[in-house]
Amino acid sequence: MTERLDRIIEFLEVGDGLKAVERAGYLSDGSRHETDSDHTWHMALFALLLAGETGVDLDLGRVLSMVLIHDMVEIFAGDVVVYDVAAREAAKEREREAAERLYGILPGDLRDHLQGLWEEFEERKTQEAQFARALDRLQAFAQNVIAGGKSWRERGITREVSAEVNREVRDSFPVLTAAFETLQQRADRQQLWAAPATGTPKQQGLPPDRDQSTL
Amino acid sequence: MTERLDRIIEFLEVGDGLKAVERAGYLSDGSRHETDSDHTWHMALFALLLAGETGVDLDLGRVLSMVLIHDMVEIFAGDVVVYDVAAREAAKEREREAAERLYGILPGDLRDHLQGLWEEFEERKTQEAQFARALDRLQAFAQNVIAGGKSWRERGITREVSAEVNREVRDSFPVLTAAFETLQQRADRQQLWAAPATGTPKQQGLPPDRDQSTL
Helix, strand or coil: HHHHHHHHHHHHHHHHHHHEEEEEECCCCCCCCHHHHHHHHHHHHHHHHHHHHCCCCCCCCCCCCCCHCCCCHHHHHCCCCCCCCHHHHHHHHHHHHHHHHCCCCCCCHHHHHHHHHHHHHHHHCCCHHHHHHHCCCCCCHHHHHHHCCCCHHHHHCHHHHHHHHHHHHHHHCCHHHHHHHHHHHHHHHHHHCCCCCCCCCCHHCCCCCCHHHHH | HHHHHHHHHHHHHHHHHHHHHHHEEECCCCCCCEEHHHHHHEEEEEEEHHHHHHCCCCHHHHHHHHHHCCCCCCHHHCCCCCCHHHHHHHHHHHHHHHHHHHHCCCHHHHHHHHHHHHHHHHHCCCCHHHHHHHHHHHHHHHHHHHHCCCHHCCCCCCCCHHHHHHHHHHHHCCCHHHHHHHHHHHHHHHHHCCCCCCCCCHHEEECCCCHHCCC
């Protein structure tokens, strides 16, 4: 028991690092950037409130478990989801190494369980994973809206770029489509995005080295 | 659907406030205080890792649901768990009013569900609630240990005061008893608590206006 518990406690201690990983988005009062722990807690709250609205019988414990650990590799790998395919593949490799290191702290059965949850999430293997992935984007989108678009404008993110990034998850579940729609209308009314560039091709598509998870 | 979804989105937006409620404890690097969202995420991770170690068949979805919302009343009521009975009763009343206001944002069925989860947690009605309550203390205790006792010493919290606060939950589940024991031994080795007062009665028992949840 003792060695097993020591490993669990060490993992929980390493987990404290998630509170220090800063994201591009801001709190709604603009006072500081969101952290990965803020985002993860909030995303879990989205899951708790919206799972029952999907019309699908989702395993809430499994959804929440995936949500809770989905960004933990960033404790070692940093917040690294970038736009071009080569860089994305490199980030994926770094995250896979981070996952080995992170989950390797745990006793074998718990390592397999958590690494399995992370892979389920990354590979969208189940409806629970598809729901959790969509919430990862929805929370980030909502956070940008409630923070008045501060991060969008700072980073030159236009309505079109934002829509492109969320396209793959927007239609995953009807209630999430409706939530994106509601928030997008609010962003339109308040003109929260960066203005589209006129004639300069560098504003077309995603800017380089941008964390897509926060668009 | 629209009004229902609008209420859910409003609730999620209010939830952003949890990220701004500061606690007495620090991050492990001492760089800043923990927030309620940090604490809640971390406590949920404790639940995910330790639920299977209890030897009891706990409903993980229910445990995590309770954990996720357990401090949300503090968005309106502040971080207010104090030591003397009268003040505690007043805080309880404020939290009950905050709960009405907070959960009243939601459609009736979701309001009842979340308020029910909060009451289950507060009143320790089920094994899931007892487990979640114990983790509330265990995470705070562990956080103080990994942060090198900074908050304990700043606030004059001795080993005895800390032990007294955690007494009611320490023996709730054998694995949590063992976890408290492991962490306490580390705190003893590193001498993390404030030194006991010699002869001054004000250091006996809990100091006034102190948030017990962080001891």
